[in-house]
Amino acid sequence: MPICILEDIKKTYRMGDIDVMVLRGVNLLVERGEFIAIMGASGSGKTTLVNIIGCLDVPTSGRYILADREVSRLSDDELSVIRNEHIGFVFQNFYLLPYATVLENVLLPSLYVEKSKDDFVKRAHDLLAIVGLRERTKFKPSQLSGGEQQRVAIARALINDPDIILTDEPTGQLDSKTAGEIMDLLVQMHDRGKTIILITHDPNVAKYANRIVTMKDGVIV
């Protein structure tokens, strides 16, 4: 059963007086447990596609079915719930809260959970052990290296046990050795059964995925 079904997704932005069509009918099927890389040059529409897959934005037309639910016409609040339950984000710039500790950063998505009886604190500790930061739970992000910060972000993406890890250039800010470690960590998560959708323009990063699709001019080629 596929986790993501995108059918003829179109997205038009209004720039002043003219409409710019950024996505021109994207069709994509992502299976549960897949590790897929979406490649493309800047301007190809891949960021817009990520925003739609991540439920940060809605398509102008087309259907998007995420975990058996049509999500392309949901309200802002409903999309928030979907993101919270189904998607873990890992961004290029880590986006950790500077004033919160490592542990508090990992717990962030759990604050917005609707209904759960999980012991998130225990889970956060387990995840930090998996990403190799067991000893750093009380550190502030500024006390960590870039690679360590991205590990915190990965632990944060996993705290609500989402179906998908959606990651946009996760190694963009890192040197190649650290980049390799982060990619190995993502592979490890994939081995544990997570679906991973990776967006990158870097073929060296894309090669970690099982399947690569390429975008060009708003469509998948």
Add this chain to the structure above:
Amino acid sequence: MSDAGRFLRILSQSAKAVRSYTLRTVFCLVSVAFGIASITLIVAATEGAYQKAFEIVARFGPDSLLVFGGGEEARATGRRQKTITLDDIDAVRDAFSTAYLVVPMTAMRDVPVSYRNRKYQSLVIGSTSDYSRVWTWPVVQGSDFTDDDVRGLRNVGLIGQFLASELFGDEDPVGKTILIKRIPVKIVGVLSERGTTPTGERLDDRVIIPISTIMRKLQNETTYVSAMRIRFLDRENLYAHVEELRTFLRARHKLPTEEPDDFTTVSPREITKFLVALTGSLVAFLGITGVIALVVAGFVIANLFLLSVRERTQEIGIRRAAGAKRRDIMFQFLGESVLITTLGGLAGFALAFASSKLLTSVAEFPIHFSSKAFVVGMVLSWAVGIGFGLQPANRAANLKPIEAIKG
């Protein structure tokens, strides 16, 4: 996890931000504190004035009236006309059946009073044996003078505690004879201690002698007295009696309709009014500063929070991506501003309390802190926090996730 749980989790995020963005917190907190301090002080001062007024009214009798000779105008210009006669007093006693005490009084200020070689200028009041009862002012040593003393124009008197200690020091005044001008007066009793009026007049600096004695022997007067004091059994009708008394006295004094009253009635209402007016100047000054300070504080908050929202766009973005709804973001930022103004309100209350100690030490000013002053302070703090935090919080909540993520 319930909605309340979610709300508390978000509030704890607000608390973390309040702790972390120290500079913003300090600026907002201090500006709120000043506003709240002056407003709390106003409430406390107003309450103090009323409380003091009620205290005085209760002490001097909430069922009583004081009628002075001379109209409002004459009194205001410092002239004391004598328009009330002993016959007026007898007539009032006969006409008002519920007036259980009607007592005449005549006062002389700055009268030389001496005991052996000690001299003092004091207030001498002539009245009847009902003086201590009509003012609820008990005789604590010796005894009151009697009706016979009044009828017999006897040279006897009661003395206030301040004057007693000035003239007698540690000696017991009872039974001793003092000179009022050149007239020897035997002290028969000492009045209890009364302290000072809110305007600083010493109440215990006085001698009370029979009204007949003062009129004949010190004033050479047969008809007029300074004032009368009346106590009514039916205190609920007190203000009706004020009007009846006015009509009654105007008729007795044969005043034509266009003529103003030639007497002034002081009721508990006037005492309260006077005391509250005394506090009024401070209230006006602090009121204006307080309101200005609060509005300034509000704008400081609004501006610093707008800056903060801009600076923390990415935080808002990641929170939205992680599943925060618009209202979660809204609550978080409103929580931050309300937490800060709450702390500011508490600091302001402490500041007001400290400065009231200062105020009461330099001038005897009635200030009374109650839960009311506290509640007013807190409610205003919250109003400022919500009122001026709303717009920044709204802006934060309405950031689109994709825009916020971009930073």
